[in-house]
Amino acid sequence: MSLNRSQPPSRVGTPRFKDIVLDVMKHYKHETESEAHQIFRQAPGHGVKHALPQTINPDEETVPGIEHPGSTGVIYCSDRAMANGFSYAASHEWSNLGQGAPEVGEIPNAPPRPTSIPLPTDSLEYAPTTGVKALREAVANLYNHTYRQGKASQYTYENVCIVPGGRAGLSRVAAVIGDVYTSYQVPDYTAYDQILSSFKRLVPVPTALDPKTKYKLDIAQTKRDIQTQGLAVILASNPRNPTGQVIRGNDLKELVAIGREGTTVILDEFYSWYIYPENEKDYGQSVSAAEYVEDVNNDSLIIIDGLTKNWRLPGWRICWVVGPTNLITALSQSGSFLDGGANHPMQLAAIPLLDPAHVALEKEALQRHFKAKRDRVLQRLHQMRLDVSIPPQATFYIWLDLEKLPAPLNNGLTFFEELLKEQTIVIPGIFFDINPAHRRNLFNSPCHHFVRISFGPPLEDLEKGMDAFERVLQKARAQGMRAFGHSYKKSIDGELHSPTATRAT
Numbered sequence: 001m002s003l004n005r006s007q008p009p010s011r012v013g014t015p016r017f018k019d020i021v022l023d024v025m026k027h028y029k030h031e032t033e034s035e036a037h038q039i040f041r042q043a044p045g046h047g048v049k050h051a052l053p054q055t056i057n058p059d060e061e062t063v064p065g066i067e068h069p070g071s072t073g074v075i076y077c078s079d080r081a082m083a084n085g086f087s088y089a090a091s092h093e094w095s096n097l098g099q100g101a102p103e104v105g106e107i108p109n110a111p112p113r114p115t116s117i118p119l120p121t122d123s124l125e126y127a128p129t130t131g132v133k134a135l136r137e138a139v140a141n142l143y144n145h146t147y148r149q150g151k152a153s154q155y156t157y158e159n160v161c162i163v164p165g166g167r168a169g170l171s172r173v174a175a176v177i178g179d180v181y182t183s184y185q186v187p188d189y190t191a192y193d194q195i196l197s198s199f200k201r202l203v204p205v206p207t208a209l210d211p212k213t214k215y216k217l218d219i220a221q222t223k224r225d226i227q228t229q230g231l232a233v234i235l236a237s238n239p240r241n242p243t244g245q246v247i248r249g250n251d252l253k254e255l256v257a258i259g260r261e262g263t264t265v266i267l268d269e270f271y272s273w274y275i276y277p278e279n280e281k282d283y284g285q286s287v288s289a290a291e292y293v294e295d296v297n298n299d300s301l302i303i304i305d306g307l308t309k310n311w312r313l314p315g316w317r318i319c320w321v322v323g324p325t326n327l328i329t330a331l332s333q334s335g336s337f338l339d340g341g342a343n344h345p346m347q348l349a350a351i352p353l354l355d356p357a358h359v360a361l362e363k364e365a366l367q368r369h370f371k372a373k374r375d376r377v378l379q380r381l382h383q384m385r386l387d388v389s390i391p392p393q394a395t396f397y398i399w400l401d402l403e404k405l406p407a408p409l410n411n412g413l414t415f416f417e418e419l420l421k422e423q424t425i426v427i428p429g430i431f432f433d434i435n436p437a438h439r440r441n442l443f444n445s446p447c448h449h450f451v452r453i454s455f456g457p458p459l460e461d462l463e464k465g466m467d468a469f470e471r472v473l474q475k476a477r478a479q480g481m482r483a484f485g486h487s488y489k490k491s492i493d494g495e496l497h498s499p500t501a502t503r504a505t
């Protein structure tokens with residue numbers, strides 16, 4: 001908002017002049033002026049990092065030798081929600097649009113949800129670190145059936161490694177990357193920065209994606225970076241969390257071709273079914289780089305996916321990495337010291353879920369249901385004049401730009417704190433920036449004026465969350481900006497760092 005009366009009124013109404021004078025005080029330029037940002041800074045691991053190494057910080061090194069890695073976005077947001085009264089036991093009063101999890105209950109026209117798991121005696125043994133052979137075969141068969149019909153080179157079980165979750169798969173892969181430059185993009189899935197940084201041999205190289213090109217990965221530029229920077233490995237989620245954009249067709253084909261030219265391409269395809277067709281005939285299609293691989297053992301293309309999002313079974317922790325056989329044997333080794341393999345009974349229970357006929361039913365039901373939810377949230381945001389500049393074509397995330405709102409509602413961290421007061425959780429955009437705590441001023445982050453909204457939860461929760469957005473905007477109209485940016489609860493009992501009991505996503 002501005003003192004200049006000739007400017008058009010703000011989106012949330014026309015406040016009185018006195019309010020504008022008060023509001024101008026909220027025109028924060030630096031994080032030190034903002035209560036929401038100060039709370040972020042006080043969380044363990046989120047202090048400003050200086051150019052010189054810090055001496056022992058009692059807040060961050062209470063256990064000798066242990067340095068707090070800094071809470072991930074989802075954990076920070078859940079902790080802040082708990083400080084505001086949220087609990088998983090009483091979560092029905094809240095709308096949790098922060099957690100990156102799909103709804104797990106029945107949805108229209110989908111096969112019934114699994115309700116029991118057999119426990120044969122064999123399943124009480126360790127499973128092999130590459131996974132149960134029958135499940136590996138079922139995964140290979142599904143890729144061949146869906147993306148590789150008629151192609152000479154086919155995946156076999158030797159191209160598949162079963163892993164206990166997507167992050168375990170990413171960690172197993174990161175653990176076997178040598179002393180090379182490994183590129184990832186920003187914004188992308190927040191765990192990449194932390195996972196890649198945990199394996200000290202590889203050198204992570206972030207590249208910023210530009211909202212002006214809808215966060216598109218510029219393949220020509222990527223090829224130049226390979227030449228000039230010597231990138232040896234490229235990691236990306238496709239479809240991409242949090243922007244909801246997807247690389248397909250010729251672009252995807254070109255990206256896969258990079259894997260035949262001396263660079264390894266890792267594609268995290270956790271949202272490969274969450275694409276929303278415009279035409280009726282396109283329901284049931286999904287996207288995977290597997291379609292463009294020429295030789296499954298010679299193309300350096302690694303795919304990671306699993307039951308977490310597409311099958312809506314995040315609690316099962318059954319996922320897989322697909323790639324050349326030499327990669328799979330390396331992952332068997334890293335799995336043997338990192339995680340010891342995926343849960344044996346759950347692997348057996350997963351086999352029938354990979355049957356192509358079952359998958360076809362799941363996929364179509366999911367696309368229709370999630371498309372309707374996406375459209376409903378976009379419609380509600382439009383009604384609030386919070387139009388989404390780059391709407392998602394895929395995933396279940398909306399990357400919402402708040403820049404046109406008056407300050408301080410126009411920064412993701414403050415908007416997030418205001419929504420907590422209305423029992424709704426979203427994720428502030430800064431968590432999708434590269435290591436935001438290292439910035440001296442969070443306001444300079446390109447992700448600072450965004451929040452990520454998940455439309456993973458059931459429709460009633462989404463409506464509840466959108467009602468909360470509306471209440472925040474109504475409050476802005478009624479009280480002006482002085483209503484915002486203060487009075488944030490430190491914790492339910494007055495302590496900032498309550499013990500974390502957060503669900504991981």
Ligand SMILES: Cc1ncc(COP(=O)(O)O)c(C=O)c1O
Pocket residue numbers: 100165166167168189237241268270306308314317319505
């Ligand atoms: C792009 C992407 N990859 C992987 C994962 C994590 O998968 P998992 O929960 O199986 O570790 C997520 C979860 O949010 C994700 O968004």
